[in-house]
Amino acid sequence: MSKAILIDTTKCIGCRACQVACKSWNDLKGGQATFSETWSNPRYLSSNQYTRIVFREISRPDGRLEWYFISRRCMHCLDPACASACPVAALVKLPSGPVVYDDERCIGCRYCMMACPFQIPKFQWESAVPLVRKCTFCADRQAMGLAPACTTTCPTGTLLFGERAELLTEAHRRIGLDPNKYYPQVYGEKIAGGTSKLYLTPLSFEELGLTQVGFRTDLGDAPQGLRGREWMSKVPLVAVAVGGLAVGLHYFNQRRAAIEAKEPKED
Amino acid sequence: MAGKIEKWYPGEGKLTTGKAVLYILLVLGLSAACIRMFFGLGATTNLNDAYPWGLWISFDVLAGVALAAGGFTMTAAIYIFNLKKFAPLLRPAKLSAFVGYLVFVVGLFFDLGQPWRIWHPMVMWNPHSVLFEVSWCVMLYTTVLAIELFIIGLERYGQGKESWIKFFREIYLFLAVAGVMLSTLHQSSLGALFLLLPQKMSALWATQAVGPLFFVSAVIGGMSVITLESLIASRVYRRPPKIGMLADLGKGLGIALLIYFAMKVTDLYARGTAVWVWDKPHFFFFVELFGTVVLPALLLCFPEIRRSEKGLYWISGLAAFGVVLNRFNVSLTGYIGYRQFGYFPSAIEIIMTAALVAMAILIFDLGMRYLPIHPVGEGALGKEVGGSP
Numbered sequence: 001m002s003k004a005i006l007i008d009t010t011k012c013i014g015c016r017a018c019q020v021a022c023k024s025w026n027d028l029k030g031g032q033a034t035f036s037e038t039w040s041n042p043r044y045l046s047s048n049q050y051t052r053i054v055f056r057e058i059s060r061p062d063g064r065l066e067w068y069f070i071s072r073r074c075m076h077c078l079d080p081a082c083a084s085a086c087p088v089a090a091l092v093k094l095p096s097g098p099v100v101y102d103d104e105r106c107i108g109c110r111y112c113m114m115a116c117p118f119q120i121p122k123f124q125w126e127s128a129v130p131l132v133r134k135c136t137f138c139a140d141r142q143a144m145g146l147a148p149a150c151t152t153t154c155p156t157g158t159l160l161f162g163e164r165a166e167l168l169t170e171a172h173r174r175i176g177l178d179p180n181k182y183y184p185q186v187y188g189e190k191i192a193g194g195t196s197k198l199y200l201t202p203l204s205f206e207e208l209g210l211t212q213v214g215f216r217t218d219l220g221d222a223p224q225g226l227r228g229r230e231w232m233s234k235v236p237l238v239a240v241a242v243g244g245l246a247v248g249l250h251y252f253n254q255r256r257a258a259i260e261a262k263e264p265k266e267d
Numbered sequence: 268m269a270g271k272i273e274k275w276y277p278g279e280g281k282l283t284t285g286k287a288v289l290y291i292l293l294v295l296g297l298s299a300a301c302i303r304m305f306f307g308l309g310a311t312t313n314l315n316d317a318y319p320w321g322l323w324i325s326f327d328v329l330a331g332v333a334l335a336a337g338g339f340t341m342t343a344a345i346y347i348f349n350l351k352k353f354a355p356l357l358r359p360a361k362l363s364a365f366v367g368y369l370v371f372v373v374g375l376f377f378d379l380g381q382p383w384r385i386w387h388p389m390v391m392w393n394p395h396s397v398l399f400e401v402s403w404c405v406m407l408y409t410t411v412l413a414i415e416l417f418i419i420g421l422e423r424y425g426q427g428k429e430s431w432i433k434f435f436r437e438i439y440l441f442l443a444v445a446g447v448m449l450s451t452l453h454q455s456s457l458g459a460l461f462l463l464l465p466q467k468m469s470a471l472w473a474t475q476a477v478g479p480l481f482f483v484s485a486v487i488g489g490m491s492v493i494t495l496e497s498l499i500a501s502r503v504y505r506r507p508p509k510i511g512m513l514a515d516l517g518k519g520l521g522i523a524l525l526i527y528f529a530m531k532v533t534d535l536y537a538r539g540t541a542v543w544v545w546d547k548p549h550f551f552f553f554v555e556l557f558g559t560v561v562l563p564a565l566l567l568c569f570p571e572i573r574r575s576e577k578g579l580y581w582i583s584g585l586a587a588f589g590v591v592l593n594r595f596n597v598s599l600t601g602y603i604g605y606r607q608f609g610y611f612p613s614a615i616e617i618i619m620t621a622a623l624v625a626m627a628i629l630i631f632d633l634g635m636r637y638l639p640i641h642p643v644g645e646g647a648l649g650k651e652v653g654g655s656p
Binding site: 090106132 | 304305306307308309310314315316317319320343346347348349378379380381382384385387388391392393394395396397398399400401402440443444445447448451452456459460462463464466467475478
């Protein structure tokens with residue numbers, strides 16, 4: 001069975017304990033906090049930052065100003081584009097849920113970064129021997145029977161770790177219990193073939209202005225990698241067809257030229 | 268063992284200004300390459316997490332391979348379609364193709380985060396990946412081109428190796444067909460790389476037909492580079508330009524441009540893309556479609572332009588530029604990263620690309636001088652005598 005995390009953003013208070021837990025477990029360096037109009041710190045994901053919280057201040061129709069906090073990290077797609085793109089299979093989706101990356105295989109071509117519809121894989125630009133970095137869904141902890149670091153530290157129960165099927169049922173139960181509190185769709189249930197991160201939000205992702213920061217809503221339900229795989233499935237056929245046609249045409253044209261040369265020229 | 272039979276062109280071996288510039292560029296490029304290897308991509312390029320691919324992928328890799336398509340185009344024309352009249356263009360085309368793929372391989376080497384792992388796709392397979400297929404095809408095709416140049420070299424330097432020449436004659440059809448097949452696959456698959464990210468691209472280029480479009484435009488790129496290369500070579504090496512033959516090749520180029528234009532228009536119409544809008548992607552789009560596809564195709568319609576040296580320069584120059592512009596549009600200008608981030612290549616990126624072009628010209632010149640690229644009897648300032656391919 002495949003694990004997932006249900007992220008109920010209505011419960012998030014923006015404390016960023018998940019960011020700290022992620023850094024501790026993955027042994028990532030702390031960054032310099034900076035002011036910006038986004039309130040978020042840090043402002044972007046990077047090879048040193050696998051998760052961050054996006055801060056949003058939204059004015060509701062009744063005039064209230066409301067804060068919302070949305071955790072951003074690798075979506076761990078059920079059918080990841082990065083795994084379809086990688087020429088050396090450095091990125092692989094594990095049956096248990098995580099999309100993991102093999103340091104030893106990667107050649108640094110960065111096609112995964114181009115292919116990822118959520119713009120998640122980040123590159124160690126500062127290194128002369130760079131690798132790709134992203135949230136690992138704590139695959140190492142999961143292998144030991146532990147829950148991901150961020151989910152164990154969340155004080156409000158925003159991050160709920162469990163079986164994907166059960167979490168989906170739970171998400172729809174919550175929407176059903178309080179339809180006024182939630183936007184009726186679970187982001188991640190179907191998008192791009194479904195993901196292992198399931199988001200419950202009070203408003204749509206467009207209204208929260210999240211489509212600008214990597215949470216696309218225009219991806220459709222088909223996995224992005226499918227198009228590449230469909231192309232690849234035609235390659236053997238094209239190879240045989242072009243090869244056969246080339247040989248056939250070669251002999252055909254040779255023969256035609258030979259016959260033309262033999263025939264008496266009519267003027 | 269005979270070295271060179273004759274001086275290939277007057278003044279050969281002298282250091283001209285042009286050559287001095289090329290050598291200086293090469294030295295600058297080598298220094299830049301050392302800096303890049305020691306300090307890494309982040310320190311030496313302007314690439315970032317929002318723009319992981321930049322000038323090197325767009326120019327060295329995508330445009331370089333498309334412009335080197337002349338090798339397989341001429342091989343197909345001569346060996347498969349039996350258009351023997353183009354035979355004198357075959358060997359220069361093969362040489363320029365090999366040089367083009369060399370640019371690709373060297374360019375890609377420095378673009379990889381871990382260049383020393385460039386061999387990984389050979390043993391670490393992912394048959395689902397389009398890039399995996401591209402890397403295999405390019406690897407095999409570069410080998411085919413190297414063997415073809417080796418065969419050409421045997422002719423001049425291979426006395427006493429007649430059994431080798433016989434062997435290669437026997438497998439030659441296999442090599443030619445393999446070259447055409449591998450080229451068809453990877454020229455189109457380079458476009459298919461972008462099948463995975465249509466949402467990140469401008470709708471003008473985000474199409475499911477990007478593979479076939481790349482293939483046809485590569486044929487255009489190949490033919491226009493053969494024309495340009497032949498014209499420039501005849502000027503530099505002081506030989507009469509093969510205007511008649513190039514005008515005939517121009518007809519083929521015209522057909523390819525028409526097919527490409529029809530494909531483009533059909534694709535845009537079928538997807539219902541908004542064409543008549545004025546913004547930056549559309550500006551590049553109009554230049555690409557009207558300036559570098561329609562305009563050269565129109566110019567080709569006039570026999571007096573098609574049969575003039577200046578006309579051929581313009582036609583093939585525009586068409587080749589169009590292919591380069593298309594590759595930039597698909598991979599860079601039409602790509603939308605994070606809106607807050609931009610990208611413009613760094614000095615090191617530009618220097619290394621310029622050095623690669625200089626390297627290509629110098630190696631091409633080396634090949635022209637030391638390999639029997641032109642038919643026997645076509646000596647310096649001599650009259651053109653047709654030879655066998």
